[in-house]
Structure formats: C-alpha cells, structure tokens
Amino acid sequence: xxxxxxxxxxxxxxxxxxxxxxxxxxxxxxxxxxxxxxxxxxxxxxxxxxxxxxxxxxxxxxxxxxxxxxxxxxxxxxxxxxxxxxxxxxxxxxxxxxxxxxxxxxxxxxxxxxxxxxxxxxxxxxxxxxxxxxxxxxxxxxxxxxxxxxxxxxxxxxxxxxxxxxxxxxxxxxxxxxxxxxxxxxxxxxxxxxxxxxxxxxxxxxxxxxxxxxxxxxxxxxxxxxxxxxxxxxxxxxxxxxxxxxxxxxxxxxxxxxxxxxxxxxxxxxxxxxxxxxxxxxxxxxxxxxxxxxxxxxxxxxxxxxxxxxxxxxxxxxxxxxxxxxxxxxxxxxxxxxxxxxxx
Amino acid sequence: xxxxxxxxxxxxxxxxxxxxxxxxxxxxxxxxxxxxxxxxxxxxxxxxxxxxxxxxxxxxxxxxxxxxxxxxxxxxxxxxxxxxxxxxxxxxxxxxxxxxxxxxxxxxxxxxxxxxxxxxxxxxxxxxxxxxxxxxxxxxxxxxxxxxxxxxxxxxxxxxxxxxxxxxxxxxxxxxxxxxxxxxxxxxxxxxxxxxxxxxxxxxxxxxxxxxxxxxxxxxxxxxxxxxxxxxxxxxxxxxxxxxxxxxxxxxxxxxxxxxxxxxxxxxxxxxxxxxxxxxxxxxxxxxxxxxxxxxxxxxxxxxxxxxxxxxxxxxxxxxxxxxxxxxxxxxxxxxxxxxxxxx
DNA sequence: ATAAGAAAGTATATCGTTTTCAAAAGAAAA
DNA sequence: TTTTCTTTTGAAAACGATATACTTTCTTAT
Numbered sequence: 001x002x003x004x005x006x007x008x009x010x011x012x013x014x015x016x017x018x019x020x021x022x023x024x025x026x027x028x029x030x031x032x033x034x035x036x037x038x039x040x041x042x043x044x045x046x047x048x049x050x051x052x053x054x055x056x057x058x059x060x061x062x063x064x065x066x067x068x069x070x071x072x073x074x075x076x077x078x079x080x081x082x083x084x085x086x087x088x089x090x091x092x093x094x095x096x097x098x099x100x101x102x103x104x105x106x107x108x109x110x111x112x113x114x115x116x117x118x119x120x121x122x123x124x125x126x127x128x129x130x131x132x133x134x135x136x137x138x139x140x141x142x143x144x145x146x147x148x149x150x151x152x153x154x155x156x157x158x159x160x161x162x163x164x165x166x167x168x169x170x171x172x173x174x175x176x177x178x179x180x181x182x183x184x185x186x187x188x189x190x191x192x193x194x195x196x197x198x199x200x201x202x203x204x205x206x207x208x209x210x211x212x213x214x215x216x217x218x219x220x221x222x223x224x225x226x227x228x229x230x231x232x233x234x235x236x237x238x239x240x241x242x243x244x245x246x247x248x249x250x251x252x253x254x255x256x257x258x259x260x261x262x263x264x265x266x267x268x269x270x271x272x273x274x275x276x277x278x279x280x281x282x283x284x285x286x287x288x289x290x291x292x293x294x295x296x297x298x299x300x301x302x303x304x305x306x307x308x309x310x311x312x313x314x315x316x317x318x319x320x321x322x323x324x325x326x327x328x329x330x331x332x333x334x335x336x337x338x339x340x341x342x343x344x
Numbered sequence: 345x346x347x348x349x350x351x352x353x354x355x356x357x358x359x360x361x362x363x364x365x366x367x368x369x370x371x372x373x374x375x376x377x378x379x380x381x382x383x384x385x386x387x388x389x390x391x392x393x394x395x396x397x398x399x400x401x402x403x404x405x406x407x408x409x410x411x412x413x414x415x416x417x418x419x420x421x422x423x424x425x426x427x428x429x430x431x432x433x434x435x436x437x438x439x440x441x442x443x444x445x446x447x448x449x450x451x452x453x454x455x456x457x458x459x460x461x462x463x464x465x466x467x468x469x470x471x472x473x474x475x476x477x478x479x480x481x482x483x484x485x486x487x488x489x490x491x492x493x494x495x496x497x498x499x500x501x502x503x504x505x506x507x508x509x510x511x512x513x514x515x516x517x518x519x520x521x522x523x524x525x526x527x528x529x530x531x532x533x534x535x536x537x538x539x540x541x542x543x544x545x546x547x548x549x550x551x552x553x554x555x556x557x558x559x560x561x562x563x564x565x566x567x568x569x570x571x572x573x574x575x576x577x578x579x580x581x582x583x584x585x586x587x588x589x590x591x592x593x594x595x596x597x598x599x600x601x602x603x604x605x606x607x608x609x610x611x612x613x614x615x616x617x618x619x620x621x622x623x624x625x626x627x628x629x630x631x632x633x634x635x636x637x638x639x640x641x642x643x644x645x646x647x648x649x650x651x652x653x654x655x656x657x658x659x660x661x662x663x664x665x666x667x668x669x670x671x672x673x674x675x676x677x678x679x680x681x682x683x684x685x686x687x688x
Numbered sequence: 689a690t691a692a693g694a695a696a697g698t699a700t701a702t703c704g705t706t707t708t709c710a711a712a713a714g715a716a717a718a
Numbered sequence: 719t720t721t722t723c724t725t726t727t728g729a730a731a732a733c734g735a736t737a738t739a740c741t742t743t744c745t746t747a748t
Contacts, residue, residue, distance in 0.1 A: 004734055014698085015697065015698045016698090016736095017699080017737080018698075020737085023735095024736085028696060028697085030695090030696070047462030049735065050463030051395060052399055052736090053735055053736075054395050055703050055733090055735075057737095069429065075425065075642065076422075081419065081424060089448075092446035092448075092452065097446075097456075098443065099406075099444075102432035112441075115394065119395070252625065255629045262631070285602070287606070298419065349704065359727065360704090360729095361729080362726090365727090372726060372727085373727085374725090395703085398705090399704080399706095400704080400705050401706065
C-alpha cells in the first residue's frame, strides 16, 4: 500500500492536518515545521492521492472534451488535433487535466458525458461540435453544468457560451474573393446542414452572390468521400454554363474534389478554381497548393479552454462569446483576376 | 448538493450498503428490493459519484496517454490522431476513460506522469514514443506501474511490453523496393536517432544496401521543417553522383522534401523518386501521390490498448510484444523499373 | 502579575462510495 | 415449539485526503 498523509504525519510527529497544510503551503505553519514535514515527505516518497483530494474538495481539476468521431472521418480530420493542441496548451498552463470521450454513436457519447458530469469526473466540458437538437447539449443545460462550445449552438443560443468563427462572413469573404477574381459561376460544396457551421457557410456564400448580383446559386451538399467527390465533380462539369470555381467548406472534401478534378484532366486553377476551409498542411502541400480560409483552429481551441477556465474560476461571470477572425490564405488554386491582370 | 447513495437509501428505507449492492446488481438482493431501490434512484435522478467509487476501489478505470508534443510538429503530425482513434476504440469498448498529457517540455510531461501515476488517477499508461534514457520510462519501471509502449524501448527492453512495427524490416523493404526499381544512389533522410524508431529505420536502409552490394550510404539526419527540407534537397542535388531516389521516414519530412523538389523544378518521379512512412491522407493527396510504407497506426494504437487492458485484467500475464506488419502502398512517386519495364 | 489576543498546531467531521462482518428474518428440521 | 441453517439486509470501517473549530502556547498590553 502506498504511503499516505498519515504515515508522513506519524513519522514527522505532527497531525495529518498539519501535513495537509504543508502541502498547501499554508501561511500559518512555521518554516521550521514545513521543512521538517517536507523532509519526511521526501524520505517516504510521499505523493498525495489525487482521488482523495478530488473527493473532498469536490473538484477534479479536469475538463472533458466531447467530440464526434465517425471513425471514418476523424482519422484524417485535420481540425481535431490542432484544436486539441490549443486546448491542451491552455489547460496545461492552468493545471487542468484532459479527459476525452471515445464513443462513436450518439448514444455512447451521451452516456460518457453523463458519466463525466454526474460522476463528478470533470469540472467542465468543451464540446467540439454544434448540432441540431443535441441531447448532450440538453443534458449540460439541464444540469447547469459549466461548458463551452466550439461552434455556434443551434438551440438555446442565449444560454451557452461559445467560441466560433464568423462563418457567414468567412464564406462570404472567400466567395467574394472569387467573384472579384472574375468568377461568376461559382459552385458551393458543403456538408450536412444539420451542423450549424455548414448552415452558416452556406448562408455566407449566398450573401456574397446576392451582393454581387449573381443569381445562380449552385449548391451541393455532400458526404465526404472519394466517390461522392467524383460524382460531384461530374455534376459540376456538366452544368451549363459550367462553373469556373468551387467553394468548399471542408478541407478533406476540397482535397477529394481536387483529385477528382485532376483525374478528369481539369487544370486547376486555369479551368477551375477551388478554395477550402481550415488551412492545414494538406492545403499547403497539395498541388497546386490550396487557397483556403484559415479558421485558426488552434486559437479556437485555446479560447474555448480559456473561456471555460474563466467560467470555472468565477461562476457568475458575464456570459461572453468569442469570435475568432478568419483569414484568407492565398495560394495557387485560384487564378489571378483575368480582367485587369491585378493580383487579388 | 447532489443526491447521494444515502438519500436513496433513506427514501427507499434500506441501508446504503443495500443500494450499493443494487447498483452492482449483487445476486444476494431480492428482485423485489432491487426494483424498489431502482425506482427511487430513478425518482431522485441518482447517479453514483465516480470519484468516491474510485477512491474506495482503488481503481480509476482510466488510462493515461503520454505523448510528446513539440507544438510545432504535433499540429500536423498525422500519426497521433490515428493512433489515438485506435486506442479510443478499444478503450471505449472496455469501458475505460482516456486521460492525456498536455505538457510540452520533458519536465512538464514527467510531472504530469508523476501526478497520474502517484496520484492514482490512472490504472495504466500508454507511451506514444520511445526515447533514449527517458526519465518517464524510468519512473514507470521503478513504480512497477502497468504500461505499454508504442515503439521499441531503447533500455530495459526485457522489462517493457511494447507494440511496434518491425521498423528495420520496413525500411529494408522500401529501400529494397527502390533498388529493385533500378535505383542505386539512394539518399536516406531520417529523424533524430535518439528515438529508437529512427535508429531502426536507418539500420533497415543500411541492410538493404548491403544486401544489394551497394556501398554508398547517403545518410541525412534532419529536423523537420520547410527550411531544412530545402537545404537537404540542395545537398542531395549537389552530390556526385546524384542520387535518383530518397527514402524518408517521416511523412511530414517527405512532404516538405517533395515541395522543395518541386520548387527546384525537379520532376518526381522522373528525376527523383521519393518514398515515405505512415500513409495518411497527406501521401494520398500529394502530387504525385506518394509511395509509402503504411505503418498501420490505427492498429498500433488498438493493439497497445488491448495489451494494456489485458495486463490490467491479469497482472501476472506473460509478457508479450506485438509487431504490427507494415505494407508498401504503391503510388506514383517512384518510377517503374526502367531496366525491364516491369511495374514493381 | 494578569488578561487579552495572536500564532501554531491538533482533533474531528466530512466527501460518497464499497465491503466486511454481524444481525435479523424466514425456512427447514427436530 | 424449539433449534438450526439459509438468505437477505444492515452497521460500521475503510479509502486518503481537506477544512472547521478548537486547544495550546507564546506575546503583548494593562
């Protein structure tokens, strides 16, 4: 059996409570006794049992991360590791630990969250997605449990703190960028609009078109996969008039489309421009390198963690939401403006 | 304050111990009382406090994951998320939770591990790297703490269970593949040989050359970065005779080299063949798509977790190490054999 | 010299479970 | 009816810390 606070106390000839105070570096303990106790702790190789501490202090110094992992996708999703790194960085600095959900199905995830929340295993949670009508969100709200969402919530928007990009603006900007580069027929390929992020980006795309007085909304909502990319490319190429640019809102989707275009012998950017979201290594190293919207995933994670920690430290803090600005990273998957030769 | 087992007991007019037994579905409790108690648990919305349970049972049903995260690199490291998914899948199935280190420096990581281990926060650990003279490894061995390593340990190899590829063979195979494709001057660009994995791959490369009676070992050991890739490419191109192929052991490094080659106008695979390790989306989508060694990262993670769980369930199990086979994924970054025109 | 007040340390209750051992209740045997 | 043996439940002691409230000791002021 491991050495406990009592063993230390006995050996140092003080009470357990004194040892506890020494650990906490309580001011009411003499330097002298502190040193005596510390010496004994050293000798015995004592280390406090965190479980016991957590139980009595009713706080775990741990935060839970809820993520959706459709195994298929998450294996190559560039967003998660970067956001995780952002959260980790802050949480580590603030001395929090990180506990993660592993479940795949909605029910499994829900169960894990119940366990973490009700089982008192975590002090707060970060949700890495925002979804329509989500029982997990429901639960957290019901329990009045501290959490921060990455992404804008669909429901109860006035009750949840979130960190997000301005996805409407981001999509508007990148679409506008294409329009100003001379494109008129611009296809939009986005994901499942049950996720708020996709809804927003779709809207941004539409706004940009409207502002430029372009009528033709060319919307595609697709699963991410090699095959669906081929189909989509086929559909796009058959349109009349044929689009000259594609806006995608998902990096993997963008990459798949790019290779589907390549397979069809379509030159990018000459015959077809294409842009995507996220800006990971993937975009940087593709050929041609992709012009993307950098959503600053690291910062999203970092700010979410920061907000959560703030909330835990002052539970009555004013609700605040954070918008992380996006920026367009210009690479070579879009042509320069043909009409005036200027680089945009 | 949350509802506890005592509240349930009182309301159901039984003793707390009975409630505890109902939770555990103990056979010695009548169906009748079970139902009565369960009903009350429902009514009160009771959920057991896992911290308390962990404290008394001395087991956390949680495993810790130790990873090295030089922020720079880990942001785009394709290995980690895939291996994590593999571990998650198994751990979730076995009802374990996942706690992760967040630290960057060796000292921070060491500290976190001490906390997890001595603080009794985890039942076992998985180390995601193997490094020379590692204090973390030292600690785990000293404490006789259950853990599994992904990668072959440098020291104490007879005392640690590990899951790994046969990296010597893998590197030998891919080098051999290039040799059989007609290459003779093959450069090797690998990582820091303080990490066992790089040592092994270096050795595999050398073995292949020796077996083919090729004298010229062209070794480069480089940090992974855009700039060092440019330098390395410059050095390689200046050699006389100039190598016609490059073996890299790191996907990011491989990608960087590929774009450095592109910048220099060197055509791949015609003027220079290149291969890499890991096989993520990056290799699939690069252009040309990369011929790589698939190390089956998912399986590495999965097997590591499986081994650890087995160990926890039967602490006296026979030590076993697992080698996950690698396979070569042929794509387009290597030329077909010129000498006989056959595809290899 | 005595009272009051501060300083340093201790005793004890508590956190919410599980588990061991004993007790009660019911059934079977004498 | 009494005794014995099961079967089911309960009381109390852990688990290893923290925190509250109290005691003792030492200053300082009166």
